[in-house]
Amino acid sequence: MGAVKTKRMPRAVREQQMLDAAVRTFGRRGYMAASMDEIAELAGVSKPLVYLYLNSKEDLFTAxxxxxxxxxxxxxxxxxxxxxxxxxxxxxxxxxxxxxxxxxxxxxxxxxxxxxxxxxxxxxxxxxxxxxxxxxxxxxxxxxxxxxxxxxxxxxxxxxxxxxxxxxxxxxxxxxxxxxxxxxxxxxxxxxxxxxxxxxxxxxxxxxxxxxxxxx
Amino acid sequence: MGAVKTKRMPRAVREQQMLDAAVRTFGRRGYMAASMDEIAELAGVSKPLVYLYLNSKEDLFTAxxxxxxxxxxxxxxxxxxxxxxxxxxxxxxxxxxxxxxxxxxxxxxxxxxxxxxxxxxxxxxxxxxxxxxxxxxxxxxxxxxxxxxxxxxxxxxxxxxxxxxxxxxxxxxxxxxxxxxxxxxxxxxxxxxxxxxxxxxxxxxxxxxxxxxxxx
Amino acid sequence: MGAVKTKRMPRAVREQQMLDAAVRTFGRRGYMAASMDEIAELAGVSKPLVYLYLNSKEDLFTAxxxxxxxxxxxxxxxxxxxxxxxxxxxxxxxxxxxxxxxxxxxxxxxxxxxxxxxxxxxxxxxxxxxxxxxxxxxxxxxxxxxxxxxxxxxxxxxxxxxxxxxxxxxxxxxxxxxxxxxxxxxxxxxxxxxxxxxxxxxxxxxxxxxxxxxxx
Amino acid sequence: MGAVKTKRMPRAVREQQMLDAAVRTFGRRGYMAASMDEIAELAGVSKPLVYLYLNSKEDLFTAxxxxxxxxxxxxxxxxxxxxxxxxxxxxxxxxxxxxxxxxxxxxxxxxxxxxxxxxxxxxxxxxxxxxxxxxxxxxxxxxxxxxxxxxxxxxxxxxxxxxxxxxxxxxxxxxxxxxxxxxxxxxxxxxxxxxxxxxxxxxxxxxxxxxxxxxx
DNA sequence: AATGAATGAGCATTCATTCAT
DNA sequence: CATGAATGAATGCTCATTCAT
The missing domain is CATH 1.10.357.10 (Tetracycline Repressor, domain 2)
Structure with missing residues (x-):
């Protein structure tokens, strides 16, 4: 479950994976109940990377x-x-x-x-x-x-x-x-x-x- | 701020005050962002009383x-x-x-x-x-x-x-x-x-x- | 369940009922997990009466x-x-x-x-x-x-x-x-x-x- | 008071420190009276880290x-x-x-x-x-x-x-x-x-x- | 490009205890 | 003799977020 954990992807690709995971998680759990942990895991990356690319939960949701x-x-x-x-x-x-x-x-x-x-x-x-x-x-x-x-x-x-x-x-x-x-x-x-x-x-x-x- | 802090009300009255406060808070902040603290304060009572009368956040929202x-x-x-x-x-x-x-x-x-x-x-x-x-x-x-x-x-x-x-x-x-x-x-x-x-x-x-x- | 709720008992009798309830509750739930609420209910009295007769949880347990x-x-x-x-x-x-x-x-x-x-x-x-x-x-x-x-x-x-x-x-x-x-x-x-x-x-x-x- | 607050330890070491603190606290205060706050402080870490590594009070005590x-x-x-x-x-x-x-x-x-x-x-x-x-x-x-x-x-x-x-x-x-x-x-x-x-x-x-x- | 280690702040919930009647 | 109404103070637990590497 979750994306296959391929390493060293170009940024643009990683960002789309994160957004995919985020849309799925936000859509199912709701904005507040969705945790950054779950999104990161579903995207197959570590949490700091999500923050590096998308700044914050708010920015991620806006994206x-x-x-x-x-x-x-x-x-x-x-x-x-x-x-x-x-x-x-x-x-x-x-x-x-x-x-x-x-x-x-x-x-x-x-x-x-x-x-x-x-x-x-x-x-x-x-x-x-x-x-x-x-x-x-x-x-x-x-x-x-x-x-x-x-x-x-x-x-x-x-x-x-x-x-x-x-x-x-x-x-x-x-x-x-x-x-x-x-x-x-x-x-x-x-x-x-x-x-x-x-x-x-x-x-x-x-x-x-x-x-x-x-x-x- | 909040309802006037009148003491020793009969239960039925207090419950309506709590529901008033809860509807207002849930309606404005959203279910998850609303805190029981804020609801209790707006209702002019302490948190334990809210729990005594309405059991849980879930039950309160349902009510x-x-x-x-x-x-x-x-x-x-x-x-x-x-x-x-x-x-x-x-x-x-x-x-x-x-x-x-x-x-x-x-x-x-x-x-x-x-x-x-x-x-x-x-x-x-x-x-x-x-x-x-x-x-x-x-x-x-x-x-x-x-x-x-x-x-x-x-x-x-x-x-x-x-x-x-x-x-x-x-x-x-x-x-x-x-x-x-x-x-x-x-x-x-x-x-x-x-x-x-x-x-x-x-x-x-x-x-x-x-x-x-x-x-x- | 619990003692029959007979009103107006002499103090000595009430105290024994409370101790019965307390021993049972403390013995089964443990000292800390036992709540004064449960003991009072099992004894068939209101909580303030328990406090009136036995002062505190600590005193009750000691008794x-x-x-x-x-x-x-x-x-x-x-x-x-x-x-x-x-x-x-x-x-x-x-x-x-x-x-x-x-x-x-x-x-x-x-x-x-x-x-x-x-x-x-x-x-x-x-x-x-x-x-x-x-x-x-x-x-x-x-x-x-x-x-x-x-x-x-x-x-x-x-x-x-x-x-x-x-x-x-x-x-x-x-x-x-x-x-x-x-x-x-x-x-x-x-x-x-x-x-x-x-x-x-x-x-x-x-x-x-x-x-x-x-x-x- | 408490262990010296050394930062950035590998997980296995930290876990032993936490267990040390927990055994001491549980042993002295008792399971229920021991608070996760106290254990964390005695272990020289923050509470969330205790939960991250050991899941819950129950799991910690079992460990x-x-x-x-x-x-x-x-x-x-x-x-x-x-x-x-x-x-x-x-x-x-x-x-x-x-x-x-x-x-x-x-x-x-x-x-x-x-x-x-x-x-x-x-x-x-x-x-x-x-x-x-x-x-x-x-x-x-x-x-x-x-x-x-x-x-x-x-x-x-x-x-x-x-x-x-x-x-x-x-x-x-x-x-x-x-x-x-x-x-x-x-x-x-x-x-x-x-x-x-x-x-x-x-x-x-x-x-x-x-x-x-x-x-x- | 990427992560293991770590935390400040907050939240729902519970409990012993008291007051006014 | 007896109680409905009420609370201060904790407690377990979670989460968004950061730092050092």
Missing amino acids: CIRREAAALTAAVRAGVRPGLPADRQLWDGLRAFFTHTSHYPDAWSVLHLQARTHGEPFASEVAAMRAEIVAFVTQLILVAAREAHRDPDLPASEVAGVAEALVGAAESLADWANAGPEVTARQAAATLMNVAWAGLGNLMAGSRWTPPEAAH | CIRREAAALTAAVRAGVRPGLPADRQLWDGLRAFFTHTSHYPDAWSVLHLQARTHGEPFASEVAAMRAEIVAFVTQLILVAAREAHRDPDLPASEVAGVAEALVGAAESLADWANAGPEVTARQAAATLMNVAWAGLGNLMAGSRWTPPEAAH | CIRREAAALTAAVRAGVRPGLPADRQLWDGLRAFFTHTSHYPDAWSVLHLQARTHGEPFASEVAAMRAEIVAFVTQLILVAAREAHRDPDLPASEVAGVAEALVGAAESLADWANAGPEVTARQAAATLMNVAWAGLGNLMAGSRWTPPEAAH | CIRREAAALTAAVRAGVRPGLPADRQLWDGLRAFFTHTSHYPDAWSVLHLQARTHGEPFASEVAAMRAEIVAFVTQLILVAAREAHRDPDLPASEVAGVAEALVGAAESLADWANAGPEVTARQAAATLMNVAWAGLGNLMAGSRWTPPEAAH
């Missing part, structure tokens, strides 16, 4: 977040083709997202659970990634409106809220799909598309749900 | 989860009137939910972040509450279908996925609304109703979004 | 030692008839001793193990009892010598050593007999009589084992 | 018992010459035993008092050593019988009881000799030889002490 955030956004971007219609882009992006989160559950735990749970500086690190995704979805909504030849009469703030809701729903479905093998990435994406696309269509058609007058 | 889960579901239930149409019930439930989470952000952090992040036995404790809410939303969807005189041709498994997505979206919007004072509970509820209700309507009308053929 | 030491020496004395020949007295005393220790194993644990293991002031408390027994055995040896019409040419210091050895052997056999049900008090007494009486007889006859000259 | 049990049996074995007559072997063994116990009183306290008083897993650890010694004495008795050209008509169970009694007497005399400087190892051994050897001789000659008929 994990950054690496995995970049990997996730890269996966989503790689799944999407800019020229296609907006719904197709959304569909492709969701599939890439769910595929990635189900392939790397430890990384997803780090990003979605651990980083958000343990305050600064981790929360803002992952918030940056999330903002990027929300912005992407927001763009897609606006593009969709244009494609439907409608001026989005949605105020910008409301579009942001809608994007936020969609991303939240996607995150939730990722956990849901990860919980058991019955739900595939494709099914999760289809479920979300059904709710979202229809809802967005109506929304852009101007038919909103109107809240009742605030009583007393 | 927090149970109390706050009960409070949240009670708040939602209290906000909903069973006789009204399904959309109105959903709207009222969402408003009650967002109002409660914004009033008690520490409790929301305990339920949504801390309990889920720190494994068993906490995760299943809060999962029970969540399952209850998902079941409630699922019922509402089916009721809405009946009200629209449509047999929901949605398979049960798909309804479950939709409910999961809506609850996830709501959770996300609760965090979003809590992050700053610009978004009110009412606005969060309206945003979600817009996406959800329209989407559900289309869905029940049988117009689903169809994924493209799987390319290979 | 246990005294009571049980008195009970043990009383039992031995009651088993012996002063007029009889010395060997018969020794035999009767040993039988009384082994019978008592096997009837009250917790008390024996308190006297033989716990009190000796936990230093002053307990060790000297039980040492007093032991000294009394050693003195009794010493007397018996001298009486036996007189009965055999021999001036014991044993120096007093050597008689003391012999008595010490016999008492140690008896203590050891008490543990041995308590360890399993195969050995009865009668058998333990017979075994010791066989070693001791023959040895003493030879000793008094002047035939001692002579150590070799101290070599180099 | 003490094992080391000292091995040392004591080794000392006895080293004092005995297999070829010599049985009485000479017994004499030499006893002298070695009393010499060792008086040289290492803390170790003797650990083995004879502390380990037996604090239950499993310690009791059985030291019981193994004791069984070894009892077996050795039993052998010696049988050899002595052969040397006297007598079939020991003692049943095996009775020989076991006799050996048990002798070992118990020896243990008691060790405490007695340790209590003050007036009694030397040589005197303790002589005292026990006098009781034992004469007693054994008579026993093997078939002249046993017969208990009176059981009355009523």
